């Protein structure tokens with residue numbers, strides 16, 4: 001089997017990726033703050049465009065897919081409400097109190113990519129939806145906590161999977177969609193699956209950058225892609241959450257490029273060394 005090389009970045013290149021990561025984080029924060037009842041998903045996408053423009057960044061989502069024959073992606077963010085798991089196309093859907101909305105967004109700065117997702121609560125949401133989002137966020141961090149030079153991608157996948165499984169509830173994990181390497185392109189090798197076996201898969205080395213992005217449902221794992229070629233919904237119409245960060249593997253720890261604090265706070269709680277450069 002031919003294996004594509006995994007791109008290894010220098011510290012200077014990772015600093016540029018941090019800039020893309022901070023723009024990504026700023027866009028998510030602005031869109032999340034605007035995710036109130038009565039707002040359309042198209043309006044949130046417009047806010048994402050404004051944040052990119054303010055920072056002189058470009059979108060890695062807009063027109064994505066055109067190069068390999070998919071319908072070109074029409075937004076700068078994927079905005080996925082309730083039963084939409086991922087790749088929701090921004091449009092006239094109006095957010096209502098009680099919805100959960102997953103926003104996936106990315107930025108390119110000087111050719112370097114950032115990519116992250118958060119699930120936001122619109123007004124007051126029911127306890128099950130809140131717990132789902134929290135479990136998905138937790139699974140992302142539990143996966144991130146397994147990343148270090150010398151570990152393997154399967155360790156990360158296992159970290160995500162066992163975290164989701166630890167709640168004793170029957171959450172579904174999407175298996176057909178994975179995290180990924182990132183750098184001079186948004187999607188690079190290796191795939192970072194959300195389930196897997198420890199000690200398997202590609203070896204992680206310093207200078208790699210990985211996106212960890214669990215997609216978790218309140219019901220089953222089966223999904224359906226709509227006729228627009230993008231929107232992915234749960235087959236059983238259960239709600240879903242999606243959290244993602246771009247993480248740089250440093251020689252002595254991690255730098256979570258798409259968190260405003262570089263991951264410092266959360267990594268400390270998890271007992272993982274923070275090794276950011278700012």
Ligand code: MF3
Nearest residue numbers: 060061064073078104115213
């Ligand atoms: N950023 C998404 C991911 O987390 C993929 C977006 S697909 C696009 O990997 F078409 F919207 F760009």
Ligand code: CO
Nearest residue numbers: 115211213244
């Ligand atoms: Co991603």
